[in-house]
Every structure is written in C-alpha cells, then in structure tokens.
Amino acid sequence: MSQVQLTALPHIPIIAAGDDLIAVTLAGLSAAGLELRTGDVIVLTSKIVAKAEGRVRRLSQIHPSPAAQEIARYAHKDPRVVELVLAESRQVLRIRPGVLIVEHRLGFVCANAGIDHSNLGADPDQVLLLPADPDASARRIRAALIDQSGVEVAVVINDSHGRAWRLGTVGSAIGIAGLAPLTDRRGQHDLFGNTLEITVLGTADELAAAASLLQGGAAERSPIVHIRGAAYVAGDGRLQDILRPQHEDMFR
C-alpha cells in the first residue's frame, strides 16, 4: 500500500542571520523521533533559508531610482520596495496596483520578486529577499544531511507562488538538490499498453505544494517538513529544469 507521510518538524526556533539550518533540521528530526531514510525529502521554506542567509534589507537604507519611483506610482507601492524588486528581477512582466509580476533573477515568474514584509519581527523597516542561490542552499543542506545520516535524501526549498488563471498561492520549488524535479514518463505505457499522453510530471512542485499544507503560507510555525514515501527520480536536478524557456512560453 503506497503512503506518503508529511511531518512538520516541531520546535523550530525563530531563525536569524547566521543560524545553522542543518543543526536546526537535525534537532527537529530528532524532536519528531524521525531517523532519515533513503528517499526521504526535506522541504524548507524560502523564508527561513533567506533569514539564515541574512537576506534582510532595511528600507531606510534604500534610495529608489527615478524608474522605481515612476513604477511605484503606477503600482501604488513603496518606491523603496520597488527598487528592491527591480534589483532582484530580470524583467517586469506586468504592473498592477499592489503588484509587480516579474521574472526573478533566478528565472521564475512571481509577484514582487518574492520580497516579503511579514514575519521579520516588529520592525516595519525590514524586508526579506529570497535566498541568493536556493539550489546551492539546497545542495549544501543535502550534503550535510547525507554526511550526518549516511543515507541518500533530497532537499527542496519552497516558496508560495501565485499563478496565472487561478487564485490562491501554492508552494512551488525554487531550490532543488538530489532529485529530478520533473518525472519524465514519455515512452512509458499505461495500464493497457498505450503510450502516455500526460508525460512530464512536476514532481518537485508537487512535493513543494504538499509540504506547504503544513507550512501555512507566511506563518513560520512549521518551516521545515519531512516527507517519506514519495516516489521521485533521484538525480542532480536544479531549478532551471522546471522553468519553461521564454521562447516556448505562451503566456508572457
């Protein structure tokens, strides 16, 4: 009988710059009574990774460019936040009141470059950028977990993304280590021997969405989730594998 078990690691402290997420994850696994097994996946929110990396910026130290001020007027946003959004983006795709939809410098499309005001403490001057290189963060955490446990695991860093066409955010993978983010079933056959039509499964994004059920969006109470029993193809995947090449994207 196939089962997948997701566990929100308990007693995760509030994370600050410089904190060791590997030690935090290992302590959380121990508190949950979990010993890592081959095939387990650890999903961490972008937020705690970014906080551990010190990706906090102080708005009072940002000097918005004329372009940022102009966009801020259209978007009804703080020009200093817009300045940070532009610095974190390759391209602005849409501007609407309250939101800039951008291609993030990491390659994915998201709102406001993932820049977040919430859960940074009582200080409204602080905002949080996304991690500098989530694939590298995932690889580093994975290597340490394998070193400590002796078993092959995968790591996903997830972020809550809005979508075209549908309302509500869903957890999406922005950093990957130890798995192929897409499961390519092309050439495989279904129960009757027909070639499968739906052929490439977004496995890393489904893992990210599943973990998000326990992370509750912006709240930081369960930022690290352990997943056991999910089928995936082990491998050296990375975020880039999930991103639709711009020239193939029908909805830019």
Added chain:
Amino acid sequence: MSQVQLTALPHIPIIAAGDDLIAVTLAGLSAAGLELRTGDVIVLTSKIVAKAEGRVRRLSQIHPSPAAQEIARYAHKDPRVVELVLAESRQVLRIRPGVLIVEHRLGFVCANAGIDHSNLGADPDQVLLLPADPDASARRIRAALIDQSGVEVAVVINDSHGRAWRLGTVGSAIGIAGLAPLTDRRGQHDLFGNTLEITVLGTADELAAAASLLQGGAAERSPIVHIRGAAYVAGDGRLQDILRPQHEDMFR
C-alpha cells in the same frame, strides 16, 4: 506534532461506465484498514470520475467542422479531437503544434480541454472527456461518504494541469465538496503581530497536488487517495472560487 498522511487506496479496479465510485471508495478504504474520520479528504482523479460517468467518446463518430479542420492543420492534431476540444471549451487562448490552450467550459485554463487518449483500453478510437460537472460529482460522493460514515469529510476531484511559466504537470482541483478551496488569512497576524502579506492560500490545489504524488499522472493505479491531517476550512466551496475572474487575469 503536525502530520499529514496520504494513502493510495489499494485494489481499485479498472472503472467502466456506470460503476459506483462510492462503493469503490468504501471498499478501498476498507482494504486500506482506514475508517473515515472528521476532516479526512478523499481525492479522486478526474479520469476515474469521467469513466464512471461514461464520458468516453468514439472518434469514428465525430464529424469535424470546417473550423475544427482549420485549427487541426495549425495544431497538427486529429480534427476529430479538435472538434471535441472546441465543444468542451468556451474560448481558445493559444494554438501551437500539438496543443490547444483553452478556457474549458468549466472555467479553468488547460491544454486540449483535458481530453485524454490514455488508459482507455486498447481501442485507439476512444477518448475521454472531463467529468460533466465535477463539483456535483464531488458533492454526490461526499454526501454518500458522510451518510455511510457519519463523519464530515471533504472530497476533491483532481486533474493534471500544465502551467504558464513552469514545466511539468501538477495535480489541480477541478471539483470540490465540503471545503473552502482558498484559505483566506487576510487580517490574520504573523508570529510578530504584523499583518500577513501572502494572504490567500490555494488549499484545494495543494491537496490536489499532494494526492497527485501517489497517482502518477496518467496511470490509473492509484486513482483514489485518502488524506488525513491536512488543515482546511470546512465549507461549501466550489471550483468557481479558485478561478481568477477573466477581467483580473493578467495572463490571458
């Protein structure tokens, strides 16, 4: 400690038109040793719901219109399949070789109106449409499960959807009963008392994506998944709640 447990119900038979999915679900729960509890969620693939509803069509009985033939030339698709796609759609958004991106008559955006060749048996003349009214199917199944079990559960019907910007399909909710598909956290506060920025979570879609990890896309081996432990708001939600109104959609 928060946990979510997903179980692929075992021994689900191949479903044919007229089969009783309620009896099949109850037998699967029994085979899994699961007794329904309040708050459980049952996720069924669109495919088995459609098959039980007899949504199979024979291509040899389809007579494509001139418009369907014209589009089929552009799209390099069977004109009879295009005829069915058009009949199931409100609007064609994009045409590319091999794919029509449409607004389905149910309101969501998807490829080829969700019309599927695979897992219909050895007969290449058969294709499968999506369920006629997935919300109604979910409500009917939910009512029977509550009647049988005496506890409040939710039902989601999911379908594998492609996305703008990202590669790979993810399980998405197309039928809903017994839950609010969006969890609205606006006005709630984070750990430090700040108002939350990411405010509306796509809970039904995250449940659909999580279940999809056990359903394996087009294969039909685990079409019914039981979820226990996921937090959601009980309520009379429906598919329409998740669909971004066209006038607010920046990516049509």
